[in-house]
Amino acid sequence: MSSAEVAVQVFKELENEDFRILNIIEAGMSKHEFVPKEQIQKHSKLPMDRVDFILGKLNKLGLTYRTQETYNGHTLNYTGYDCLAINALVKAGVIESFGQTLGVGKEADVYDALNSEGRRIAIKFHRLGRISFRQTRRKRSYSREHSSWLFQSHIAAEKEFEAMKLVYSKGVAVPEPISHNRHVVAMGMIEGAQLYKYKDIGKPEKILKDILRNVRKAYLKAHIIHGDLSEYNIILQPDGHLLIIDWPQAVKTDHANAGEYLERDIKNVLVFFSRKFNVDLAAKSACDYVTGEARNLAF
Numbered sequence: 153m154s155s156a157e158v159a160v161q162v163f164k165e166l167e168n169e170d171f172r173i174l175n176i177i178e179a180g181m182s183k184h185e186f187v188p189k190e191q192i193q194k195h196s197k198l199p200m201d202r203v204d205f206i207l208g209k210l211n212k213l214g215l216t217y218r219t220q221e222t223y224n225g226h227t228l229n230y231t232g233y234d235c236l237a238i239n240a241l242v243k244a245g246v247i248e249s250f251g252q253t254l255g256v257g258k259e260a261d262v263y264d265a266l267n268s269e270g271r272r273i274a275i276k277f278h279r280l281g282r283i284s285f286r287q288t289r290r291k292r293s294y295s296r297e298h299s300s301w302l303f304q305s306h307i308a309a310e311k312e313f314e315a316m317k318l319v320y321s322k323g324v325a326v327p328e329p330i331s332h333n334r335h336v337v338a339m340g341m342i343e344g345a346q347l348y349k350y351k352d353i354g355k356p357e358k359i360l361k362d363i364l365r366n367v368r369k370a371y372l373k374a375h376i377i378h379g380d381l382s383e384y385n386i387i388l389q390p391d392g393h394l395l396i397i398d399w400p401q402a403v404k405t406d407h408a409n410a411g412e413y414l415e416r417d418i419k420n421v422l423v424f425f426s427r428k429f430n431v432d433l434a435a436k437s438a439c440d441y442v443t444g445e446a447r448n449l450a451f
């Protein structure tokens with residue numbers, strides 16, 4: 153089971169008071185590695201035996217870690233953080249029900265859901281530090297680093313949502329950005345597979361042009377460079393249209409290293425098309441086209 157699947161299961165077992173306690177722990181984590189039980193109780197305005205019961209439940213469900221070393225303290229893990237984000241999105245009417253995992257990427261779990269109108273949407277849970285987190289966890293002193301990963305994932309989701317909104321509004325082919333909360337982004341659900349998975353894509357030259365047309369639009373109209381473009385972040389849909397996904401590392405075109413990012417994005421795509429489909433295009437021609445220095449691509 154992916155972490156998101158665990159959260160979706162556990163989410164159903166949570167009541168208002170459980171969420172209240174999770175929220176208090178989250179707020180306390182800005183100051184404490186482990187939020188002291190007394191502080192949680194104070195903010196909850198619940199009797200201590202009730203707080204003890206809830207903290208035990210949250211821990212048993214795998215939403216929190218606790219320390220007993222010098223004091224009794226509690227901290228959220230990704231599952232706890234997932235539940236808070238899910239709860240907010242459900243309350244906001246963004247999510248009505250969950251389906252199943254769509255993809256487990258290197259830094260995110262993507263989940264299928266329905267909104268209140270019965271439309272299928274994709275829910276992306278950012279999971280920065282997942283790998284290093286496992287390693288630090290083994291060393292048993294994980295939580296300071298861990299809480300910073302939750303925070304970094306929150307930032308990543310925020311950045312991705314903002315970048316997607318901007319490029320979407322300029323007509324770049326991306327899933328429709330719907331909403332975001334904490335480390336989670338809700339977006340339009342897409343059919344199709346990552347470009348690298350296709351053996352035959354019909355007219356590769358046409359697809360390459362289509363990709364570069366979108367990179368150009370993002371650059372010239374939204375002033376954004378994807379920053380992690382490759383055959384893994386381009387989805388080819390059954391109808392032959394493509395979508396560019398995975399935008400958390402997008403940078404503005406006035407970023408100090410914008411030129412390097414753009415060149416790397418373009419080269420990733422060109423190398424892929426050259427190796428896999430024998431379609432060759434000079435990087436200079438592609439870059440000039442994307443930045444508006446040339447009106448057309450010179451194949």
Ligand SMILES: Nc1ncnc2c1ncn2[C@@H]1O[C@H](COP(=O)(O)OP(=O)(O)O)[C@@H](O)[C@H]1O
Binds near residue numbers: 260346
């Ligand atoms: N809007 C979406 N609809 C359907 N599947 C998606 C959507 N966004 C992402 N996915 C699936 O989830 C995988 C991981 O998403 P991605 O945004 O690339 O995150 P990362 O690579 O950082 O883990 C994708 O390769 C794709 O299979």
Ligand SMILES: [Mg+2]
Binds near residue numbers: 257258398
């Ligand atoms: Mg990706």
